[in-house]
Amino acid sequence: MTVSKLVFTPLSYTGWGSLEQLLPEVEKYSPRKILLVTDPFLKEIGLTERVTAPLTEQGYEVTVYTEVVPEPPLAVGEKLVAFTREGKFEMVIGLGGGSAMDLAKLAAVLAGNEGPAADYLNLSGSKKVEEKGLPKILIPTTAGTGSEVTNISVLSLESTKDVVTHDYLLADVAIVDPELTVSVPPRVTAATGVDALTHAVEAYLSVNASPVSDGLALQAIRLISRSLRTAVENGNDKQARIDMSNGSYIAGLAFFNAGVAGVHALAYPLGGQFHIAHGESNAVLLPYVMGYIRKSCTKRMADVLNALGGNSLYLSEEEASYKCVEELTRLVKDVGIPQTLAGFNIPESALESLTQDGVQQKRLLARSPLPLLEEDIRKIYQSAFNGV
Ligand code: NAD
Incomplete structure (x- = not known):
């Protein structure tokens, strides 16, 4: 028997208009001073005001x-x-994509701990989070990262990315209101949507998957695959935005519990060295990593194919797994994401340094159904460069 540790917090509100739950949730904590962490564009388009107005x-x-x-x-x-330590705040609200939410939870927790954030990094830090810090409410405005339900904060370093991770980084409340994502432009909708899809697919194929995370992962794949193209083509399509927000949230719960693997391990160096958006880094690599590990998980790939809307009924597992990779490749192409590393202007000469940074992501690589060693990683980057 396998024992799975499953964590399903925070208290969450999902659905169109769920932002209305913010005030009653804030009232439970009666904070005297609140810090809202967001990005300048969200202020410019008035989303920030929608959050602050009922509070002020x-x-x-x-x-x-x-x-x-x-x-x-x-x-x-x-x-x-x-800034958070000096300001003597009593609550932190994160409003935005993964970038704003990750920083909000980091600041809320480290406000109660000592020393720089660098000390708490997973790969190079030496300290452990000891105190819970300030209460935090996370409100995603993209449908992608699932940061509102994970205990991770991702930071970019010189050539790669690293994380601060502790269960204290879990939000106290998540408010997932799809209405807040209507203004996301097509390119960001595509990248963040494939990010969420990657979370679900990698969680389903992870060596740490459990029957519980499997159910979540497959439902996330169904919702995302049926609505991502529409959300990219017509951002005002309400049902597509609802599916994408729910899909992203559910994928977050799945991967927080089962983990992500090779796609993320190889995507981090792309983000770190070439500043490619996280969703796009995952998207360009997804078909190549899936093609490479396919042979180790044909049965599970057949399940993914069905969740993607395909039909494995009359196919052998082998055929279904090929079809699954094809479907994923088609989806990434349909939403307009470049198909090769060259499409992001990455030179072939960079493949070796990407490989060397990819190898460092041992925490992620350990969850791949096919062990990915240095030579495997080199081959995957090369095929993502060549486009075959
Ligand atoms: P992002 O937060 O960087 O936002 C991307 C762009 O979209 C920004 O320019 C932002 O202004 C804009 N935007 C956001 N919401 C908008 C809206 N409603 N309307 C118009 N524009 C909007 O992108 P992201 O993909 O959500 O987050 C990426 C970050 O999240 C990366 O640092 C990644 O490593 C991290 N991440 C974290 C986790 C986790 O579990 N903590 C998981 C995956 C990724």
Whole structure:
């Protein structure tokens, strides 16, 4: 018998209009000073105001911090942590994509711990989080990362990415309102949507998958695959946005419990060295990693094919697994993401340094159904460069 540790927090509200639950949830904590962590674009388009207005009307003091940048570097995280400690806040709200939510939870937790964020990094840090820090509410405005339900904060380093991870980084409340994603432009909808799909597929194929995470992963694949193309083509399609937000949230629960693997391990160096958005890094690699590991998990790939809307009934497992890789490749292509590393202007000369950084991601690689060693990683980057 296998024992699975499953963590399903935080308290969550999902559905169109669920942002209305913010005020009653804030009231439970009665914070005197609230820090809202977001990015400048969300302030510009008025989303920030939608969150602050009901709070300030009730007399809450809200400080809006807009210095979040996409794929935030460690230094941006350090600055926010210092700001949060000095400001004597009593609650942190993260509003935005994974970049804003990751920084919000990092700042909330490290406000109660000592020393720089660098000390708490998984690969190079030496300290463990000891205190829970401030209460935090996370509100995603993209449908992608699932950060609202994970205990991870991702930071960009010089040539790769690293994470701070501890269960104290789990939000106290997540509010997943698809209405907040309507303004996401097509390219970001595509990248974040494939990110969520990758979470679900990798969770389903993970060596740590369990019957519980399997159910979540397959449902996320169904919702995302049926609505991603529509959400990219017509961002105002309400049902597509609802499916994508639910799919992303469920995929987050699945991968937080089962883990992600090779796609993410190889995507981190692409983000670190070439500043490619996280979703796009995953998307360009997804078909190649799946093609490479296919032979180790043909039965599970047949299940993924069915969840993608295909039909494995009259196919052998081998045939179904090929078809699964084909379907994933087609989806990534249909939503307009470049199909090769060359499409992102990555030179062939970079493949070796990408390989060397990819090998470092042992935590992620350990969950791949096919063990991925240095030579395997080199081959996958090469095929993603060549496009075959
Ligand atoms: P992002 O947060 O960087 O946002 C991408 C862009 O979309 C930004 O320019 C932002 O302004 C814009 N945007 C966001 N919401 C919008 C809206 N409603 N309307 C219009 N524009 C909007 O992108 P992301 O993909 O959500 O997050 C990426 C980050 O999340 C990376 O650093 C990645 O490593 C991290 N991540 C974290 C986890 C986790 O579990 N913590 C999981 C996956 C990825």
